[in-house]
Amino acid sequence: MANNSTNRKAILVTPEVCIGCRACQVACKSWNELPGIKTKNNGTYQNPPDLATAAYNIIKYSEVPSQDNPVRWLFVSRRCMHCEDAGCMKICPAPGALYRTKEGAVAFDRDKCVACKLCVNACPFDVPRYDAEGKVTKCHLCFDRIGEGMLPACVKTCPTGALRYGDRDELISTARAEGFGTIYGEKDLGGLGSIYAFKEEPNLYGMKENPTIPSSVIFWHTYLKPLSLIGLGGVVAAAAIHYMAVGPHKDEEV
Numbered sequence: 163m164a165n166n167s168t169n170r171k172a173i174l175v176t177p178e179v180c181i182g183c184r185a186c187q188v189a190c191k192s193w194n195e196l197p198g199i200k201t202k203n204n205g206t207y208q209n210p211p212d213l214a215t216a217a218y219n220i221i222k223y224s225e226v227p228s229q230d231n232p233v234r235w236l237f238v239s240r241r242c243m244h245c246e247d248a249g250c251m252k253i254c255p256a257p258g259a260l261y262r263t264k265e266g267a268v269a270f271d272r273d274k275c276v277a278c279k280l281c282v283n284a285c286p287f288d289v290p291r292y293d294a295e296g297k298v299t300k301c302h303l304c305f306d307r308i309g310e311g312m313l314p315a316c317v318k319t320c321p322t323g324a325l326r327y328g329d330r331d332e333l334i335s336t337a338r339a340e341g342f343g344t345i346y347g348e349k350d351l352g353g354l355g356s357i358y359a360f361k362e363e364p365n366l367y368g369m370k371e372n373p374t375i376p377s378s379v380i381f382w383h384t385y386l387k388p389l390s391l392i393g394l395g396g397v398v399a400a401a402a403i404h405y406m407a408v409g410p411h412k413d414e415e416v
């Protein structure tokens with residue numbers, strides 16, 4: 163369901179001023195009481211390698227060619243994009259498991275999640291992860307902080323201003339006034355709630371071009387999701403949608 167709030171908030175990410183300190187990762191873990199993750203050194207400072215059950219945000223590190231330096235490091239925050247047109251919410255058969263806050267965030271209610279894992283197939287950004295019971299986990303834009311007038315934990319901690327939180331329209335105007343010609347996510351999927359300010363091409367930072375919700379998921383969502391709302395039950399409807407849209411469930415590492 164689209165968010166029609168005129169009060170839409172957002173996180174503005176400015177990778178150009180990110181120093182890769184990962185304080186945002188630590189702050190998120192601290193606020194959400196997420197445990198550490200055992201990882202292996204795979205030749206990069208990026209750690210963990212991707213989003214995980216206990217990692218709602220990560221800093222992606224990449225090296226790109228540079229004329230001025232032997233190595234040019236790029237850092238970019240990867241997290242839920244809080245899409246206006248949110249594939250995860252479209253496909254979810256369990257009412258209230260994924261919901262829109264008044265600030266425009268896409269949050270989750272673990273108790274209402276039926277562990278169907280459909281939302282991962284519907285997310286254009288491969289964001290949702292699952293806990294040991296198969297329940298969804300992801301960034302929720304610190305709904306429990308912003309609802310009380312506080313900044314998201316990651317934003318509060320960022321020492322350089324690479325993460326800013328506020329009124330979405332004002333953040334976009336500010337970024338433009340600062341000379342950032344591209345605001346990634348300004349229009350995509352109805353407008354993202356995590357937007358990124360760039361002076362260079364977003365794909366240099368690995369940003370996905372033209373993100374879209376898989377059409378097969380939308381097709382089956384359109385015809386089968388209503389079944390869950392007329393009494394078939396979220397779990398049964400989810401199993402049917404999943405089978406027809408993406409095939410049988412497979413066990414996966416979380």
Ligand code: SF4
Binds near residue numbers: 241250251284288
């Ligand atoms: S990025 Fe994925 S999980 Fe986040 S709101 Fe969009 S569709 Fe949902």
Ligand code: SF4
Binds near residue numbers: 189193241301
């Ligand atoms: S907004 Fe909150 S939940 Fe989301 S990445 Fe930042 S600290 Fe974590």
Ligand code: SF4
Binds near residue numbers: 179180181319
């Ligand atoms: S806290 Fe800020 S500067 Fe440090 S890695 Fe996160 S976004 Fe970058």
